[in-house]
Amino acid sequence: MQTQDRYFLTGGQGFIGAWIAKQLLLAGSSCVLFDLKPDDGILAQVFDEDELRQLERVYGDVGDTEVVRKALDASQATNVIHLAGLQIPTCRSQPLLGARVNVIGTLNIFEAVRQSGGRVKNVVYASSAAVAGSSGDYKGPIADDTPHVPRTHYGVFKTANEGSARVYWLDHGIPSVGLRPLAVYGVGREVGVTSGPTKAIKAALLRRPYTIGFSGQTAFNYVEDAARIFIDCSKAAREGAQALNMRGEYLTVEEFAKLVEREVPGSAGLIRVSGGPIPVAYDFVEPGLEKLLGRVPHTPVADGVHRTAQRFRRLLELGKLRDQDLAT
Numbered sequence: 312m313q314t315q316d317r318y319f320l321t322g323g324q325g326f327i328g329a330w331i332a333k334q335l336l337l338a339g340s341s342c343v344l345f346d347l348k349p350d351d352g353i354l355a356q357v358f359d360e361d362e363l364r365q366l367e368r369v370y371g372d373v374g375d376t377e378v379v380r381k382a383l384d385a386s387q388a389t390n391v392i393h394l395a396g397l398q399i400p401t402c403r404s405q406p407l408l409g410a411r412v413n414v415i416g417t418l419n420i421f422e423a424v425r426q427s428g429g430r431v432k433n434v435v436y437a438s439s440a441a442v443a444g445s446s447g448d449y450k451g452p453i454a455d456d457t458p459h460v461p462r463t464h465y466g467v468f469k470t471a472n473e474g475s476a477r478v479y480w481l482d483h484g485i486p487s488v489g490l491r492p493l494a495v496y497g498v499g500r501e502v503g504v505t506s507g508p509t510k511a512i513k514a515a516l517l518r519r520p521y522t523i524g525f526s527g528q529t530a531f532n533y534v535e536d537a538a539r540i541f542i543d544c545s546k547a548a549r550e551g552a553q554a555l556n557m558r559g560e561y562l563t564v565e566e567f568a569k570l571v572e573r574e575v576p577g578s579a580g581l582i583r584v585s586g587g588p589i590p591v592a593y594d595f596v597e598p599g600l601e602k603l604l605g606r607v608p609h610t611p612v613a614d615g616v617h618r619t620a621q622r623f624r625r626l627l628e629l630g631k632l633r634d635q636d637l638a639t
């Protein structure tokens with residue numbers, strides 16, 4: 312059944328965006344996907360063909376103020392979920408571009424919301440656990456309001472966005488929630504430092520050797536949980552500018568690789584783990600999210616790996632499994 316909310320979803324063609332779009336579509340919610348340029352590569356892994364045809368799209372650069380203002384205005388959206396952004400490797404190699412997309416892009420979203428004259432109720436945006444820097448920088452679990460020392464340009468940009476969101480609440484009363492996932496995995500995860508675990512599932516099914524390029528303990532978030540949390544925060548956020556941890560499930564990359572081997576019979580020895588830990592802490596608590604949502608979904612990693620493998624198997628049967636990301 313159609314609800315009255317209408318969502319403007321930036322980065323809607325990306326990994327997390329595709330799953331948010333899918334859940335909105337299945338719930339009968341109205342949604343416009345905003346992304347840089349047409350590319351259905353990830354969406355086609357998550358949606359069936361008939362579902363894909365139902366999606367509403369707008370294309371433009373989130374770094375362009377006027378483009379964003381006009382697109383949001385034309386959409387007549389009531390809720391904004393803002394995901395468009397560049398990840399750690401691109402922000403590391405091209406920090407100016409990273410700042411334009413991740414920082415100016417987020418300011419453009421808030422400006423466009425400000426100019427909507429109250430039609431848009433709130434902004435839920437992707438921050439990141441990378442605001443936190445390394446585990447060694449902290450003693451004990453990291454709370455929502457623990458001061459951060461990010462170790463990447465990406466983390467610095469996300470920290471700036473959390474600050475901007477706070478100021479838009481103080482100056483203009485725009486409610487917002489920034490969410491801080493860590494290693495999100497699932498079908499469609501093709502880009503970024505922590506995409507290795509998902510690629511390992513795909514490689515195992517294709518019986519190809521694959522090396523996950525980081526090791527050690529981290530926190531894994533299954534993508535359908537992440538998508539649910541973004542949508543539920545959009546429904547719940549009425550005041551304040553909250554920046555909230557998403558706890559995920561802690562395990563080592565090596566343990567994740569073992570779960571992949573268990574899920575895919577005959578894949579033993581194909582998945583290797585090399586390199587050091589990522590410069591992002593993992594030991595988060597999420598009291599803010601629990602308070603806002605009541606119940607926070609936490610799919611156990613073994614189940615998330617199974618669901619991901621099942622979808623990959625289906626895509627393989629249909630001859631639609633993309634594998635070009637295994638080379639990156």
Ligand SMILES: NC(=O)c1ccc[n+]([C@@H]2O[C@H](COP(=O)([O-])OP(=O)(O)OC[C@H]3O[C@@H](n4cnc5c(N)ncnc54)[C@H](O)[C@@H]3O)[C@@H](O)[C@H]2O)c1
Nearest residue numbers: 322324325326327347372373394395396437439492494495
């Ligand atoms: N995947 C994770 O583990 C993870 C963890 C923490 C935070 N995040 C954040 O969540 C958000 C979504 O992540 P994802 O994994 O879906 O990433 P993704 O790379 O799959 O998707 C990002 C989307 O943003 C779009 N985009 C990039 N530049 C743009 C521009 N200039 N204008 C318009 N659109 C543009 C891309 O085309 C892409 O569709 C990002 O902001 C990311 O930083 C992701």
